[in-house]
Amino acid sequence: MIFHVLSVPIYPTRKEITLCAFTQKVYKFCTEMTKRGHTVFHYGHPDSDVSCTKHFDVVSRETYNKVYGKQSWKEFHDQNVDNKVHKEFNKNASELIRKNKQSENDLVLAFWGFGHAACCNKLKDFIIIEPSIGYDSGFAPFKVFESYAQLHKLQHQLYKNNIPSFGDAVIPPGFYFDDFIYEEQKDNYMLFLGRMVDTKGIILAQEISKILNLPIKFVGPQNMKNSLAKDNPRAEYIHTVSFDERKNFLAKARCLIMPSLYSEPCGWTMIESFISGTPVISTDWGGMSEYNIHRKTGFRCRSLNEFVHAVNQSAQIRPQDCRKHAEDNFAISDIMATYERYFSSVINLKKYQGPNYVLEKCNFIVK
Incomplete structure (x- = not known):
């Protein structure tokens, strides 16, 4: 062709x-x-x-x-x-x-x-x-x-x-699976990876971190306009990272948090997280409703209470299931x-x- x-x-x-x-x-x-x-x-x-x-x-x-x-x-x-x-x-x-x-x-x-x-x-x-x-x-x-x-x-x-x-x-x-690290042993932090804009749910992600007193890494272009007050002592605000840094963050995270307020066409970072064996905690619409298998590769949520509960339960999601889902579909x-x-x-x-x-x-x- x-x-x-x-x-x-x-x-x-x-x-x-x-x-x-x-x-x-x-x-x-x-x-x-x-x-x-x-x-x-x-x-x-x-x-x-x-x-x-x-x-x-x-x-x-x-x-x-x-x-x-x-x-x-x-x-x-x-x-x-x-x-x-x-x-x-x-x-x-x-x-x-x-x-x-x-x-x-x-x-x-x-x-x-x-x-x-x-x-x-x-x-x-x-x-x-x-x-x-x-x-x-x-x-x-x-x-x-x-x-x-x-x-x-x-x-x-x-x-x-x-x-x-x-x-x-x-x-x-x-995706090229060799670009990522599959890891079953996780560190105790949530990861937000993407554009730092309000519609990606960054304020909701920070609120979850505060409620649970759980570390969160916000990784993305920090020069973007948003309403996020960088006042969370448990948060790191990290500018766009290299391929190697990105794959390490994904592999070691307790979970990837994707509380997008709009209907995501797909959710690329979600798939990268699956490849890394990391569960995804997302909203319940758009591409996430299709590709994030509830209680198998993560949890889909419709309220702050559900997000908090899902993060608490994220260790129940098996990294092997996340990886298998990625291998079968992406x-x-x-x-x-x-x-x-x-x-x-x-x-x-x-x-x-x-x-x-x-x-x-x-x-x-x-x-």
Whole structure:
């Protein structure tokens, strides 16, 4: 297959940029699909470091630095798509993709959603796919969602009815298990790992720590605006960490606390926690309601009282069960094989009448 992979304009595609799940998606996809023998063209920042058939620079360092400054990968960048970086990126990418076209079945993958729409709108003769929708929008004729929760959430918004598209699919993210440490012996601290914003439930997490007098590590970009008063003597407030630091925090935590107040499209950190053998204490909606198996890989909660009780009971969750759940559902090789089957089905749909083609005649009868 031929893949034209549009990277995330706000960061170079590099393994160490764990702060941006979208960047990680691009990195893993390019690496794995190249390894599996496909042609992978990567379009992105000149400082990208990713395995692919060929990389193309589509935004200059000069333009990038004017918009984002010389912030490190540890800083959370503005996600506004209406700026000079996105305009330059999309213009150059669309021109290069057209020059690089190999066949009528070339696939253009818009990992940044609407941030890539300006590019894709100039490539109507290509197969356009949003390959991992972890955001609340969509524009491509073919869409892959991170969870059924996210697909159902966006159903009416995208289609104005209750009829799903045959061109859509649900494929969860895949992970390299070697990037993590599996540990059965835990230390006595809760871990919050993610964006330091109110909607991630950081105030609720701190309240749980105070009630239980239990240490908590808040690990994430500390430069983000929020209402969290850093007045908890049992808390550590730690800026974005390296891959090695991240995996150690996950492996040794008593539990990962994910009290997100909004419907998470998936919950990447949750899956990383499962791989590490660490139970997850989460809210009961969004991707967590689908992937966090209540009383098996953690607990799903709907009140402060339930959260406090769940943390107290977290030692009852077996690390082996968390790990097994991850192995059965989120191994990178299995996820890439699922993508290959999906892309093959999309190419076949294209031969007919698009994503909502339904075969009118059937040559067999089910009795």
